[in-house]
Amino acid sequence: xxxxxxxxxxxxxxxxxxxxxxxxxxxxxxxxxxxxxxxxxxxxxxxxxxxxxxxxxxxxxxxxxxxxxxxxxxxxxxxxxxxxxxxxxxxxxxxxxxxxxxxxxxxxxxxxxxxxxxxxxxxxxxxxxxxxxxxxxxxxxxxxxxxxxxxxxxxxxxxxxxxxxxxxxxxxxxxxxxxxxxxxxxxxxxxxxxxxxxxxxxxxxxxxxxxxxxxxxxxxxxxxxxxxxxxxxxxxxxxxxxxxxxxxxxxxxxxxxxxxxxxxxxxxxxxxxxxxxxxxxxxxxxxxxxxxxxxxxxxxxxxxxxxxxxxxxxxxxxxxxxxxxxxxxxxxx
Amino acid sequence: xxxxxxxxxxxxxxxxxxxxxxxxxxxxxxxxxxxxxxxxxxxxxxxxxxxxxxxxxxxxxxxxxxxxxxxxxxxxxxxxxxxxxxxxxxxxxxxxxxxxxxxxxxxxxxxxxxxxxxxxxxxxxxxxxxxxxxxxxxxxxxxxxxxxxxxxxxxxxxxxxxxxxxxxxxxxxxxxxxxxxxxxxxxxxxxxxxxxxxxxxxxxxxxxxxxxxxxxxxxxxxxxxxxxxxxxxxx
Numbered sequence: 056x057x058x059x060x061x062x063x064x065x066x067x068x069x070x071x072x073x074x075x076x077x078x079x080x081x082x083x084x085x086x087x088x089x090x091x092x093x094x095x096x097x098x099x100x101x102x103x104x105x106x107x108x109x110x111x112x113x114x115x116x117x118x119x120x121x122x123x124x125x126x127x128x129x130x131x132x133x134x135x136x137x138x139x140x141x142x143x144x145x146x147x148x149x150x151x152x153x154x155x156x157x158x159x160x161x162x163x164x165x166x167x168x169x170x171x172x173x174x175x176x177x178x179x180x181x182x183x184x185x186x187x188x189x190x191x192x193x194x195x196x197x198x199x200x201x202x203x204x205x206x207x208x209x210x211x212x213x214x215x216x217x218x219x220x221x222x223x224x225x226x227x228x229x230x231x232x233x234x235x236x237x238x239x240x241x242x243x244x245x246x247x248x249x250x251x252x253x254x255x256x257x258x259x260x261x262x263x264x265x266x267x268x269x270x271x272x273x274x275x276x277x278x279x280x281x282x283x284x285x286x287x288x289x290x291x292x293x294x295x296x297x298x299x300x301x302x303x304x305x306x307x308x309x310x311x312x313x314x315x316x317x318x319x320x321x322x323x324x325x326x327x328x329x330x331x332x333x334x335x336x337x338x339x340x341x342x343x344x345x346x347x348x349x350x351x352x353x354x355x356x357x358x359x360x361x362x363x364x365x366x367x368x369x370x371x372x373x374x375x376x377x378x379x380x381x382x383x384x385x386x387x388x
Numbered sequence: 389x390x391x392x393x394x395x396x397x398x399x400x401x402x403x404x405x406x407x408x409x410x411x412x413x414x415x416x417x418x419x420x421x422x423x424x425x426x427x428x429x430x431x432x433x434x435x436x437x438x439x440x441x442x443x444x445x446x447x448x449x450x451x452x453x454x455x456x457x458x459x460x461x462x463x464x465x466x467x468x469x470x471x472x473x474x475x476x477x478x479x480x481x482x483x484x485x486x487x488x489x490x491x492x493x494x495x496x497x498x499x500x501x502x503x504x505x506x507x508x509x510x511x512x513x514x515x516x517x518x519x520x521x522x523x524x525x526x527x528x529x530x531x532x533x534x535x536x537x538x539x540x541x542x543x544x545x546x547x548x549x550x551x552x553x554x555x556x557x558x559x560x561x562x563x564x565x566x567x568x569x570x571x572x573x574x575x576x577x578x579x580x581x582x583x584x585x586x587x588x589x590x591x592x593x594x595x596x597x598x599x600x601x602x603x604x605x606x607x608x609x610x611x612x613x614x615x616x617x618x619x620x621x622x623x
Contacts, residue, residue, distance in 0.1 A: 056473045057451075058473055059451060059452070060451055061452060061472030061518055063519075082519075084515075085514055085515050085516065086496055086511070086514045090496055090514060093495065100451070104516075104518075106519065131508075134575070135573075135574045135575060140575065140582050140583055141583055144581070144583050147575065147582045148577070151575060151579075151582070155511075155599055156509060156562070156566070156599075157499060157502055157509050158496060158511060158600065160510050161510050161511065161514065161515060291595075292577065292595070293600060
């Protein structure tokens with residue numbers, strides 16, 4: 056790891072001022088940043104330690120009945136907070152699906168949002184081609200190993216996927232990201248926080264330079280009785296999703312009043328399956344309708360040479376996750 | 389990590405003699421070779437403040453020289469001369485001389501470096517030592533009290549929960565935290581309904597909760613048995 060300088064910020068305003076210097080990065084849990092620094096992928100010259108900022112490590116209810124999760128709450132604490140488990144079990148499940156117990160004890164909520172969208176070629180500097188790491192250098196994945204890569208929303212520049220489980224659940228829950236900068240505060244709907252690669256794959260999010268995430272706000276809980284996070288991966292635990300599904304429903308008997316479905320492991324950002332949601336909304340939940348909605352969700356899929364299996368895997372995963380969320384026993388598409 | 393960019397003294401072994409470093413270096417390399425590729429993509433989290441690819445290195449900031457950093461490890465204060473980039477793992481092993489904590493992959497994938505901070509298990513390879521001043525750090529050397537092994541340590545011996553032993557300090561620290569986490573009611577992905585407290589520490593729960601610790605010898609069955617026996621009070 057290259058030599059760096061370091062300071063510990065005590066409040067948000069001093070952290071924001073410290074971040075004005077070029078080459079400065081905030082460090083929270085550090086589990087992605089230090090890994091990338093060891094590999095020479097990220098090369099900050101100065102780190103501002105934000106883990107001691109006051110007031111950003113708590114979870115509390117909002118006046119509208121929603122929940123505010125401070126950016127510095129550790130993933131394990133968010134997963135096991137009583138209100139998250141009772142009112143947003145989908146989010147708790149997603150947190151618990153990510154990484155390992157040790158990493159969840161370190162990683163912060165804000166840092167989870169900021170972990171790099173990535174693939175093996177991005178991580179390995181022995182490969183010269185990676186538009187995300189070195190804009191304009193090309194993409195080694197498109198003609199190379201791409202089994203775990205995107206099937207939706209990719210570009211000719213980048214086919215990497217975002218690995219966060221938390222973010223997939225946040226998209227299904229319509230969360231809002233709160234950020235601060237020296238210019239003031241603003242909010243970013245979670246669906247607009249991460250971006251598709253297009254012709255700027257080096258930029259993962261819409262966060263602007265100098266901005267700091269302070270919290271994630273959840274709307275009032277509507278889905279606590281009917282939600283499910285399904286993660287399909289090569290190993291039973293401690294692996295990224297090949298496909299994941301966050302399904303959140305409001306049911307009236309067997310009729311779907313509201314359906315929120317987000318997918319992980321398929322795109323550069325958490326992917327909202329809006330077409331499938333529309334096909335299910337207001338309709339009785341039947342196997343045929345659910346299979347049709349799942350198929351429609353993959354209507355625009357463009358698999359690569361190594362990941363054609365993901366299209367069917369995603370359809371089956373949607374069927375299984377929605378059935379689980381609805382309390383139905385069916386599963387296989 | 390490209391070793392040729394690391395200046396002498398930061399990542400080297402202070403006590404190395406001409407005859408000894410190759411053995412430990414070999415073990416580190418062997419362990420790294422055994423674990424690299426097991427989990428090619430680690431979940432992780434950071435918050436870049438600026439978009440770096442086009443940001444030139446700032447000439448206004450110079451890398452910091454070593455400065456005194458005081459770590460509270462196993463109830464004892466260690467004041468070490470550390471650069472900011474020194475990980476907690478390297479500080480423990482190469483500066484404090486506490487070799488119990490092991491370096492496996494050095495990238496957060498294997499769990500060999502697991503230590504407890506205020507009782508919580510973390511990967512000491514993916515955090516900076518300087519970030520942990522003022523916190524209570526417990527390594528495997530601190531689990532026994534007055535020469536009496538902890539229940540988890542005894543159970544690992546009784547159940548033969550290791551072969552080569554390299555992952556064992558991390559496994560034991562992890563299992564120690566697992567038991568307190570479970571007793572405080574935490575859920576896992578093996579928990580049927582996260583809205584309720586998991587009713588029992590099943591083998592599936594143990595396997596899921598120990599999944600951050602990899603054992604290349606494959607002693608998993610005995611590790612699960614050791615953890616279960618402590619939970620059941622049979623250790």
